[in-house]
Amino acid sequence: xxxxxxxxxxxxxxxxxLKEKGLRVTPQRFAVxxxxxSRQDHxxxxxxxxxxxxxxxxxxxxxxxxxLQALQTAGLVREVLLEPGVxxxxxxxxxxxxxxxRCCGEIEDISWTTFEPLKIDNVREGLHAEGYEVTIYGxxxxxxxxx
Amino acid sequence: xxxxxxxxxxxxxxxxxLKEKGLRVTPQRFAVxxxxxSRQDHxxxxxxxxxxxxxxxxxxxxxxxxxLQALQTAGLVREVLLEPGVxxxxxxxxxxxxxxxRCCGEIEDISWTTFEPLKIDNVREGLHAEGYEVTIYGxxxxxxxxx
DNA sequence: CTTTGTGCAAACGATTTGCAGGATG
DNA sequence: CATCCTGCAAATCGTTTGCACAAAG
Numbered sequence: 339x340x341x342x343x344x345x346x347x348x349x350x351x352x353x354x355x356l357k358e359k360g361l362r363v364t365p366q367r368f369a370v371x372x373x374x375x376s377r378q379d380h381x382x383x384x385x386x387x388x389x390x391x392x393x394x395x396x397x398x399x400x401x402x403x404x405x406l407q408a409l410q411t412a413g414l415v416r417e418v419l420l421e422p423g424v425x426x427x428x429x430x431x432x433x434x435x436x437x438x439x440r441c442c443g444e445i446e447d448i449s450w451t452t453f454e455p456l457k458i459d460n461v462r463e464g465l466h467a468e469g470y471e472v473t474i475y476g477x478x479x480x481x482x483x484x485x
Numbered sequence: 486x487x488x489x490x491x492x493x494x495x496x497x498x499x500x501x502x503l504k505e506k507g508l509r510v511t512p513q514r515f516a517v518x519x520x521x522x523s524r525q526d527h528x529x530x531x532x533x534x535x536x537x538x539x540x541x542x543x544x545x546x547x548x549x550x551x552x553l554q555a556l557q558t559a560g561l562v563r564e565v566l567l568e569p570g571v572x573x574x575x576x577x578x579x580x581x582x583x584x585x586x587r588c589c590g591e592i593e594d595i596s597w598t599t600f601e602p603l604k605i606d607n608v609r610e611g612l613h614a615e616g617y618e619v620t621i622y623g624x625x626x627x628x629x630x631x632x
Numbered sequence: 633c634t635t636t637g638t639g640c641a642a643a644c645g646a647t648t649t650g651c652a653g654g655a656t657g
Numbered sequence: 658c659a660t661c662c663t664g665c666a667a668a669t670c671g672t673t674t675g676c677a678c679a680a681a682g
Contacts, residue, residue, distance in 0.1 A: 362681055364637060383671080398639045403672065405637090419566045423647075423671070437612060446612075453603050458621050461599055465584060467623040474605050476614040509656055511662060530646080545664045550647065552662090570646070570672075638679075648669070655662070 359412035366397050370405040371414060374429035380418045380445045382426055420445060420473065435472040441481035448474065506559035513544050517552040518561060521576035527565045527592045529573055567592060567620065582619040588628035595621065 352372055356363050369390050374381070381389070383402050390397050397405075406427055409415040418426040420438050426445065435448035458467040499519055503510050516537050521528070528536070530549050537544050544552075553574055556562040565573040567585050573592065582595035605614040 362636065364681075366638070399671095400640075400673080401638055408637090417569055419569060422564055422566060422572045425569045425671080437608065437614070440615075446609075448608055452608055454601075456600050456619065458623075461584065461595055461621060462593075464626040464629070465593075465623060466625075466629060467584070467621050468587075469623070470619055470621040472603065472617055472619050474608060474614050474617040476605075476612060476616070478613075479611040482611070482613060509661065511655075513663070546646095547648080547665075548663055555662095572646085634682090636679105636681075638677105640676095642674085642676105644671100644673070646669105646671085648667105650667085651665095653663085656660085657658105 355414065356412075359414060361408055361412055366401050367405045367408065369394070369396055370402060371409055371429065374409075374415060374427060378447070380426035380428045382424060386427070418445060433469070433471075435474065437474045437476065437478070439478035439481055440475055441477055444478055444480075446478065448472070502561065503559075506561060508555055508559055513548050514552045514555065516541070516543055517549060518556055518576065521556075521562060521574060525594070527573035527575045529571060533574070565592060580616070580618075582621065584621045584623065584625070586625035586628055587622055588624055591625055591627075593625065595619070 349368075349372075352368060352375070353363050356367065356371065361367065370386060373386065373390055383399065383406070386406075387397060387399055387402050390402075406415060410417065410427075413431060414429065416428045416431055418428050418436065420426070420436065421443060428447075430447055433450045435450065435452065437446045437448050438444070439446075453472065456470060458470050461467055496515075496519075499515060499522070500510050503514065503518065508514060517533060520533065520537055530546065530553070533553075534544060534546055534549050537549075553562060557564065557574075560578060561576065563575045563578055565575050565583065567573070567583065568590060575594075577594055580597045582597065582599065584593045584595050585591070586593075600619065603617060605617050608614055
């Protein structure tokens with residue numbers, strides 16, 4: 339019961355967020371966003387499509403693409419580009435860094451507060467810097483033995 | 486004369502570097518690498534193809550791709566991924582950061598010494614961090630007025 | 633009821649691959 | 658001379674688009 343309530347209220351929150359951003363709430367869009375919010379990794383479109391159709395077949399590939407674009411325009415979702423030809427998506431819109439394992443390719447979020455803030459104001463005369471992000475490369479826990 | 490000598494010696498250096506890395510020195514490979522070394526920006530394959538065939542038509546698209554792959558495997562060239570679906574190449578293999586203009590998309594190298602070194606050793610228990618890189622977002626000089 | 637989203641299939645663009653001929657070491 | 662590279666065209670893969678129908682507000 340508690341769980342159902344919690345799940346329901348979470349649904350309501352997501353619906354509300356979508357509406358606030360002026361997005362129509364469709365089952366597909368909801369599913370894409372909810373799924374992205376629920377996971378820690380940064381799936382590709384194909385992974386999303388596969389996982390979503392696992393639970394409840396409500397999405398074509400094209401719809402995932404357009405849903406993601408809408409969510410991105412609304413500022414609810416971000417692209418993560420760390421491998422050529424692979425676009426990943428991230429529902430964590432707060433500032434954060436990334437770690438990428440050179441063995442398995444997995445990408446992990448790294449808390450923004452891990453580092454002292456960098457002074458990007460005077461990087462170069464004339465440049466108007468607005469933000470930044472650190473990408474860390476290395477080997478993750480699981481790949482450690484095999485590295 | 487001085488110029489010719491300088492150009493010749495530069496050619497020799499490039500040839501030497503390629504050989505040291507165990508790469509056969511072909512006109513195409515040479516042209517791709519020399520061109521990348523000579524420029525400050527980070528061209529795509531199409532830009533490279535266009536620019537190279539401007540001076541001296543020695544390259545098909547497929548060859549540019551395979552040349553870049555060979556150069557990359559040899560550690561002479563790097564991919565720069567900051568826009569979806571766009572792979573850029575960079576002959577600057579030394580550690581450095583990047584600045585990306587959100588108006589024109591231009592990417593500029595930022596000196597490694599711009600920032601104090603970040604401590605990436607203890608980012609998270611179990612993670613074996615090997616390196617990092619900062620990407621700065623903002624507006625470049627030329628886009629300043631229109632921003 | 634008007635507007636916008638969905639899903640299919642076709643179109644598209646970037647990258648890869650197979651293969652025959654050619655250049656490199 | 659053995660090996661590897663080039664260049665073409667076809668194949669592939671991710672993403673976008675056009676359109677008829679359906680759903681949302």
